[in-house]
Amino acid sequence: MTTISTSAGMTIDDDGRALKAKFARAERARQIKAAGLVAPLLAFVLITFVVPIGLMMYRSVDDPVAVRAIPRTLELLNHWSPDSAPPEAVFKVLGEELLSARESGDLGKLATRLNYDVPGTRSTLMRTARAMRRGPAEGRSHRDLFETIDPKWRGGEILAGLKSLNSPYTRSYYLAAADLTTNLYGDIVAKPPHQRIYVSLFVKTLWVSLLVTALCILLAYPVAYQMATLPAATANLLMILVLLPFWTSLLVRTTAWIVLLQSNGVLNDLLVATGILGDEGRIQMIYNMFGTVVAMTHILLPFMVLPLYSVMKTIPPNYLRAAESMGAPPARAWLDIYLPLTLPGAGAGSILVFILCIGYYITPELVGGRTGQLISSAIAYHMQSSLNWGLAAALGTLLLVGVLALYWLYNRIAGVDSLRMGG
Amino acid sequence: MTGPAVRFERVQKSYDGETLVVKDLNLSIPHGEFLTLLGPSGSGKSTCLMMLAGFESATGGKIYLNEESINRVPPHKRNIGMVFQNYALFPHKTVAENLAYPLKVRKLGKTDIEAKVARALDRVQLKRFGNRRPAMLSGGQQQRVAVARALIFDPEIVLMDEPLGALDKQLREQMQYEIKDIHENLGVTVVYVTHDQTEALTMSNRIAVFNDGVIQQLAPPLDLYEKPENAFVAGFIGENNQLRGLVKSARGGECVVQLHDGSLVTARCVNVAGAGSATTLSLRPERVEINPPDGKHPNRFEGRVEQLLYLGDHMRIRVSLCGHDDFIVKVPNASMHPGLNAGNSMTFGWAPENCRALEG
Ligand SMILES: Nc1ncnc2c1ncn2[C@@H]1O[C@H](COP(=O)(O)OP(=O)(O)O)[C@@H](O)[C@H]1O
Ligand SMILES: [Mg+2]
Numbered sequence: 001m002t003t004i005s006t007s008a009g010m011t012i013d014d015d016g017r018a019l020k021a022k023f024a025r026a027e028r029a030r031q032i033k034a035a036g037l038v039a040p041l042l043a044f045v046l047i048t049f050v051v052p053i054g055l056m057m058y059r060s061v062d063d064p065v066a067v068r069a070i071p072r073t074l075e076l077l078n079h080w081s082p083d084s085a086p087p088e089a090v091f092k093v094l095g096e097e098l099l100s101a102r103e104s105g106d107l108g109k110l111a112t113r114l115n116y117d118v119p120g121t122r123s124t125l126m127r128t129a130r131a132m133r134r135g136p137a138e139g140r141s142h143r144d145l146f147e148t149i150d151p152k153w154r155g156g157e158i159l160a161g162l163k164s165l166n167s168p169y170t171r172s173y174y175l176a177a178a179d180l181t182t183n184l185y186g187d188i189v190a191k192p193p194h195q196r197i198y199v200s201l202f203v204k205t206l207w208v209s210l211l212v213t214a215l216c217i218l219l220a221y222p223v224a225y226q227m228a229t230l231p232a233a234t235a236n237l238l239m240i241l242v243l244l245p246f247w248t249s250l251l252v253r254t255t256a257w258i259v260l261l262q263s264n265g266v267l268n269d270l271l272v273a274t275g276i277l278g279d280e281g282r283i284q285m286i287y288n289m290f291g292t293v294v295a296m297t298h299i300l301l302p303f304m305v306l307p308l309y310s311v312m313k314t315i316p317p318n319y320l321r322a323a324e325s326m327g328a329p330p331a332r333a334w335l336d337i338y339l340p341l342t343l344p345g346a347g348a349g350s351i352l353v354f355i356l357c358i359g360y361y362i363t364p365e366l367v368g369g370r371t372g373q374l375i376s377s378a379i380a381y382h383m384q385s386s387l388n389w390g391l392a393a394a395l396g397t398l399l400l401v402g403v404l405a406l407y408w409l410y411n412r413i414a415g416v417d418s419l420r421m422g423g
Numbered sequence: 424m425t426g427p428a429v430r431f432e433r434v435q436k437s438y439d440g441e442t443l444v445v446k447d448l449n450l451s452i453p454h455g456e457f458l459t460l461l462g463p464s465g466s467g468k469s470t471c472l473m474m475l476a477g478f479e480s481a482t483g484g485k486i487y488l489n490e491e492s493i494n495r496v497p498p499h500k501r502n503i504g505m506v507f508q509n510y511a512l513f514p515h516k517t518v519a520e521n522l523a524y525p526l527k528v529r530k531l532g533k534t535d536i537e538a539k540v541a542r543a544l545d546r547v548q549l550k551r552f553g554n555r556r557p558a559m560l561s562g563g564q565q566q567r568v569a570v571a572r573a574l575i576f577d578p579e580i581v582l583m584d585e586p587l588g589a590l591d592k593q594l595r596e597q598m599q600y601e602i603k604d605i606h607e608n609l610g611v612t613v614v615y616v617t618h619d620q621t622e623a624l625t626m627s628n629r630i631a632v633f634n635d636g637v638i639q640q641l642a643p644p645l646d647l648y649e650k651p652e653n654a655f656v657a658g659f660i661g662e663n664n665q666l667r668g669l670v671k672s673a674r675g676g677e678c679v680v681q682l683h684d685g686s687l688v689t690a691r692c693v694n695v696a697g698a699g700s701a702t703t704l705s706l707r708p709e710r711v712e713i714n715p716p717d718g719k720h721p722n723r724f725e726g727r728v729e730q731l732l733y734l735g736d737h738m739r740i741r742v743s744l745c746g747h748d749d750f751i752v753k754v755p756n757a758s759m760h761p762g763l764n765a766g767n768s769m770t771f772g773w774a775p776e777n778c779r780a781l782e783g
Contacts, residue, residue: 321478322511324498326525327576333499336524340515 053400060173060393065113066165069106070097077163082156082184090159091142098129116388117172117181118161124150125158160184173394198378198395202402205375208293209357213304215297216353217346220304224345227305228312242305245298254366257295261286261367287369295363300356304349311345347414355403375399426490427451428580428612429475434484436470436636444470446636448484452614454579457606459615461623462633463659468616471633472582475614477501488580504573504581504611508588510565512557518568519544519553525576543571546605563594570602580612587622599626620660624648632656652693654781657705664711664750666704670695670780678780680704684746689721690778702780706773708739708753713760715772723772726750728765738763744771 066074073094080086101107107129115122128149136145146153153159164172164182175181175188179196183189190196223242227235245253260266263282271277285291315338323333361376368374375395382392429452436445445467452458460468473479475486477498485492493501512521519540526536544550547567549560557565566586573581586602587595603626606613617623623630624644632639632647632655640647640656651657658665668682678692680702688704695702715723726744737755740763744750752771754760762769 316509316511318507318509318511319513321476321498322505322507322513323524323528324478325476325501325503325505325582326572327499327502327528328524329497329499332528337513 056393057397058393059389060397061169061171062390063113063165063170063172064168065106065109066162067168069101069104069110070094070162073097073162074166077159078166080159080163082160082163086143086156086159088141088143091146094162095128095132095135095142095145098125099132102129113165114158114161116176116391117164118157121152121158121161124152128153156184160186170390173390174398176391177394177398198375201373201375201378202398205358206402208289208296208374209354212293212296212300212357213350213354215293216301216304217350219297220301220308220349221342221346224305224308224312227309228315229317239309242302246302250299250362251366253299254295254363257291257298257367258286261291261294286367287372289368289372291367291369292364292372292374295367296357296360299363300353303352303356304346307348307352308342308345311342311348315341343414347410351407351410354406358403359399427487428454428456428489429614430487430490431471431475432485432487434471434474434486435482436467436474436479437482443482444636445474448636448638450631450638450641452612454612455610457603457613457615457626457628459617459623459627459630460633461617461620461630461659462639464618466633467636468618468633469584472584472614472616475580476503476505476582502576502578502580504576504578506569506573506581506583506586508585510557510569510586512565512568512572514557517554517556518549518560521557521568522553522572522575525572529576539575543575547571547601562590563598566590566598567601570605574605574609574611578611580614582614582616584616585618586615587617587619595622602626624660632659634659650693651705651779651781654703654705654783657703657779657781662708662751662753664704664706664708664747666706666745666747668702668704670698670700670702672698677775678702680780682745686724686745688745688778689775690780691776693779694782695780696782701783703783704778704780706778708751709737710777711752711771711773713752713754713763714770720772720774722775722778723770725768726771728763728767728769731763731765742771 073090076087076090076093080090098107101110107126111122111125114125128146131145131149136142143153164186172182177198179191179199180188181191223238227238227242230238258265262268263284265286267285268277268282272279272282277283285294319337319341320330320333323337324330328336358374359376360374361380364372364374365377365380368377379392379395379399382388382395429450431448431450434445434448435443437443448471460471462468470479474481477493477496481494485494487493488496488501488503512518513524516524522540522543523536526539531539540553541550544553547570549564549567549571552560552564557568560568566589569586570583573583583602587598590598599622602613605611615623615626624647627644629641629643630647631641634655639659640652642650642652647656647660651660651663654665657663666680666682666688668680668688671679671681671687673679673692673695676692678690678695680688680690682688682704690704712720724744726742728740729743729748730741732739732741735756737753740752740754741748742750742752760769
């Protein structure tokens with residue numbers, strides 16, 4: 001009996017183990033296949049999206065040049081308080097290090113970097129380094145030499161600026177992006193009013209995005225409703241009209257708005273021709289905020305119509321009938337039943353439109369003129385013209401964080417699983 | 424109250440201006456009746472219901488509620504409860520909110536609403552489910568909520584459009600009893616639509632059989648089954664042998680019909696024009712007797728047993744008889760006959776009153 005049970009136990013055990021192993025093997029094959037299928041996309045996303053964004057975020061804090069170019073000066077400045085006169089040694093060492101930086105090619109970078117924090121000091125640094133080869137005249141201090149080369153060395157500003165570069169990582173790009181700066185003592189203070197740009201630009205971008213999103217909801221809702229309720233043939237025609245903008249180049253569409261809205265454009269001509277406006281009274285409808293909002297609303301409208309339509313399509317007409325049979329007048333039934341059921345579509349559309357809007361570049365750039373620019377233009381300016389990539393990166397990171405925060409907020413309020421792009 | 428609860432008077436409906444989906448409908452429904460509209464899919468039953476509820480307008484004729492024309496009354500003022508085929512429970516509201524909706528629309532007080540909702544939940548045995556969303560209920564439970572919601576504002580009339588269509592057989596039968604129960608307890612007038620004849624037969628006081636937008640017959644279930652008035656009704660309700668032939672002679676409610684193979688059958692005249700007209704004989708399979716005693720029935724024919732089907736409580740026998748090879752006979756299992764085997768010849772007979780001669 002013992003033998004039998006043991007052997008039986010063994011068999012079961014063996015079988016069990018065999019089954020487990022077989023199962024694991026089968027599962028592994030399935031997993032490898034699944035991983036193989038998503039691997040190309042994953043790699044693509046990693047290389048073209050995650051890595052660049054990571055690099056961008058790194059750039060917004062990366063600040064290696066001063067530490068590399070003038071390490072001994074920074075060491076000395078560490079013990080210096082901007083209230084006191086800087087010791088002679090600082091100037092002596094700085095002079096030597098500027099010379100060697102000029103040779104190694106770091107000088108330009110250092111000067112540019114200092115110029116971000118203390119505007120107008122790039123030339124000072126360059127000139128000083130150039131003049132440094134001669135050394136101070138007999139009996140004169142290094143400090144005298146510096147001050148003769150450029151009187152700006154007299155105040156402590158430049159040295160304080162250099163002192164604040166004493167770490168390979170910096171917060172100054174973020175401070176600049178928030179219209180803040182540091183004073184001589186390293187405390188964070190607001191920039192002088194005429195230099196404050198970005199906070200108001202961020203706020204403006206936020207408002208414009210909200211406005212465009214709201215306009216999109218208002219315009220898209222009736223269209224989507226018609227599409228969902230009309231017979232298929234008519235609904236398809238409407239759908240084509242909605243999708244038409246998708247099939248036209250962005251530039252063509254934007255140019256069309258320019259043709260339509262400019263001072264000598266179609267709309268103004270029409271208003272003047274019909275006598276509603278005098279020839280002097282032509283309205284400026286483009287190259288300002290109005291143009292930006294109109295063009296962006298038009299371009300982003302399909303992103304609102306499509307999710308709304310696909311949600312409305314799934315709402316059976318019987319819901320409204322049921323409500324009416326229970327005594328609700330049509331308008332009440334619509335508000336109580338239909339509207340809440342379309343909110344997931346409106347939410348999905350709003351998130352799409354809002355996020356696209358907040359980073360939109362080409363349209364505001366083309367039709368926004370001076371007042372219709374958004375934060376994206378500032379980022380592009382620092383990428384392409386001023387080449388202050390650190391600041392561009394900080395602005396971009398703030399934008400990204402803002403979008404993520406809003407997404408998180410939406411998730412808290414509505415739940416992302418309530419988003420519906422389709423049935 | 425006197426007079427019918429609902430009256431259709433010469434009601435017509437066309438969706439496209441060309442074909443009539445409902446043709447000249449006349450129908451009176453007394454208070455408290457359970458009336459079923461029965462018919463094949465596309466026969467216009469739902470359309471009738473939708474016109475009564477007010478979601479479709481009648482193209483012609485008038486509909487009266489308590490003898491008042493409601494052609495111009497919008498749906499929300501008709502005070503008619505409705506149960507839809509897929510229940511149409513509001514997915515974003517809980518069960519209790521669904522039930523409260525008609526009361527909230529009627530601006531009842533909060534305590535009133537709560538009491539009524541609790542009572543309604545109790546009535547359909549869903550007390551614990553008030554806080555759930557409809558999607559978290561089973562089909563049968565959703566069905567109960569839908570019924571409770573249609574009844575909670577005490578409408579005089581409740582319309583149900585194939586309310587059990589989405590349920591499985593067992594649940595359907597249980598729900599039939601529950602709905603019937605509610606109807607009897609509350610005394611509401613119910614207009615019920617189904618294409619399932621068993622459902623119609625078990626639940627209704629009267630059944631209106633629809634085909635092609637016309638009521639073919641309006642009668643209590645028993646009459647409908649036992650006394651179909653035309654070939655469509657006979658064929659649609661229950662199983663039924665249809666034998667075609669010509670009337671030879673008609674006298675005193677009975678007629679003699681010659682079938683195509685020449686055999687003569689005595690039948691009850693229901694609606695035949697008279698001698699020489701074509702007719703369809705309708706004969707229920709369970710009314711056919713095997714080996715009847717000599718002289719019991721005037722209709723006695725020799726037939727060949729083609730196939731036997733054992734169905735538990737009864738036996739279905741396919742017979743070649745009078746030139747038809749799909750003549751069906753049903754016998755209870757208790758009354759088995761010796762020699763009832765495929766290939767054997769046997770005698771079959773039936774009484775003239777069970778064989779109805781219908782027009783066509
Ligand atoms: N809204 C509608 N528009 C056009 N035709 C319809 C509509 N509703 C029903 N019909 C047509 O009317 C006929 C009857 O439909 P219906 O009343 O739904 O039949 P039943 O409920 O008996 O199946 C069908 O031929 C159907 O195609
Ligand atoms: Mg129907």
